Amino acid sequence: MGNGIFGIGLSALNAAQQGLLVAGHNVSNAATPGYTRQQIVQSTSAAQATGGGFIGKGVQVDTVRRIYNELLVNQVTQARTESSQLDAYFTQMKQIDSLLADPSGRLGLAPALQEFFGSVQDVATSPSGIAYRQSMLSNAEVLVRRFQSLNDSLDEIRDGVNAQIENSVSLINTLAARISELNATISQAENNAGGQPANDLRDQRDELVTQLNDQVRAKVVEQSDGGYSIFIGTGQSLVVGSTAFELSTIASPVDPHRLEVAYVSGGNSIPVRESSLDGGKLGGLLQFRNEELDAARNGLGRVAIGLAVTFNDQHQLGQDIQENLGGDFFTVPDPSTTASTRNLGDAVIATEISDPGALTTSDYRLHYDGANYTFTRLNDGVTQTFAGFPQTVDGVRLSFASGAIAAGDEFLIRPTANGAGQIEVAIQDTSLIAAGAPIRTDAPTANTGTGRISAGTVDAPPPPDPDLREPVTFTFTSTTTFDVSGNGTGNPVGITFTPGSPISYNGWTVQITGSPQPGDTFSIGPNTDGAMDNRNALLLGALQSGNTLAGGTASYQSAYGQVVSLMGYKTRELEVTSAAQTALLSQAQALQQSESGVNLDEEAANLLRYQQAYQAASKVIQVATQMFDTLLDIAR
Known part of the structure; x- marks a missing residue:
């Protein structure tokens, strides 16, 4: 009997001690990111059958489990990847919004446009005034420098996005490698422990998965051996058991300034469709670049090209002080046409602006399938198919310049992308301003x-x-x-x-x-001796309020205002959406922590309970010892 009581006391003492250890472990990790509250699982030891019935043999600790709810964890993970995407998108949008809608007027285009056309009106008031003509040229230089400055700032934002994409891809690779290592470590540890769960290692792995979803949306599939397989994009394997795969960044085959995300397989980098890389910071950066950054650059370029072409057209209808017909006042930027580096042929496609009023703010992809050309407007996916050249689409004339084209060849056509960066003032001599009529x-x-x-x-x-x-x-x-x-x-x-x-x-x-x-x-x-003639200057000044862009629905200022408004509305939309998503994330985290997080009050109560159980178990052992001592005294 002494032995039975002693064994029961020892089992109770052991259970209380493990309870104290687990509760203490919970308390010490209350602030550890990704830690899940642990709990001992006890069961009654098998009873011993006797003539007087079954006599209990104490307690045993079966395992230490995590209070883990997979559904709640998945909700938090999804909320975090959505929140991270919106935050990254919103952060970038604030830069463009501040740039284009600069309230001080130091960076915005509207004040420069107003000052330039104000000086055109001054020339119309006094056509022969050299000072007014010089002011017109000076303000024209200020205007084109403002276009170029805004374009340079957009270049800086683009370069910053490229750098962040590289950092994000590098972090994704690091996290994937660490998860694969933990897969192997967890498998080995649990095999050595007879199948008992390696709770702390599993917490570390889950925290890494959460950090991975902060960068890109990742789907996790738990294998039968407890290892994680992780997939991204359209099903590309990032982690399979103890093997990690990598992503890389490569220059776009049609735009060397644009980084693409690629999947490394067999030593080759295969581009991943950007629309499939949603969620997380990477998804936010790619979405911002494809939607708003390109739209801002093209919208600004459309204003620059529209101004240059329409102002030149009217200027050429006038006569300068030397009684010569007017020439180009601005240098008109050419569309950007780039052949893919993967093209098998050497064809050169020539493009030129035929109608600035018909220009959109989209880029285009031209694809040849061996028989026909498909011309796709990238911002809405609208396509046109034709068998040969020349063709005119959305104010851009396309022609086949030289070389031979092969099936599968592709070209990126950006009619307005260079507009703001390459516009220049074409004349420097005030006498060349064609203010009069010929x-x-x-x-x-x-x-x-x-x-x-x-x-x-x-x-x-x-x-x-x-x-x-x-x-x-x-x-x-x-x-x-x-x-x-x-x-x-x-x-x-x-x-x-x-x-x-x-x-x-x-x-x-x-x-x-x-x-x-x-x-x-x-x-x-x-019109001889027409230095005082202002008829063409009046027509040039009237261009300021004329609807010459967007199919005859927008002036220069209103077209620029559309770009500013679009960026402003999108920034406000993202601000509201991001705040709402942050609130949803907080709710999901609170719900998950209410079940899996460490409650210090609860753990304090557990410590007290296990302490009392430990003391009681010690008393049982003390009683058992006294019983043995009594038996020994009788034996003497």
């Missing part, structure tokens, strides 16, 4: 009718000089007909006259109103 109209005072001729406008595109400025005369042969004389007109006679109707020859258009009488003449000729 033609002048006249109605002799000897005319007897009430006919009046308009100042005339030059038709676009401008005709070659000197045809434009060849003298032309209209002679009315009756109140309803007139003859035309002058080089380039064909000298027609008996032209029917309709008051106010346009009359066009040699690249210009005029209107005659009123009631001319037979014998009345009207002349159109070169």
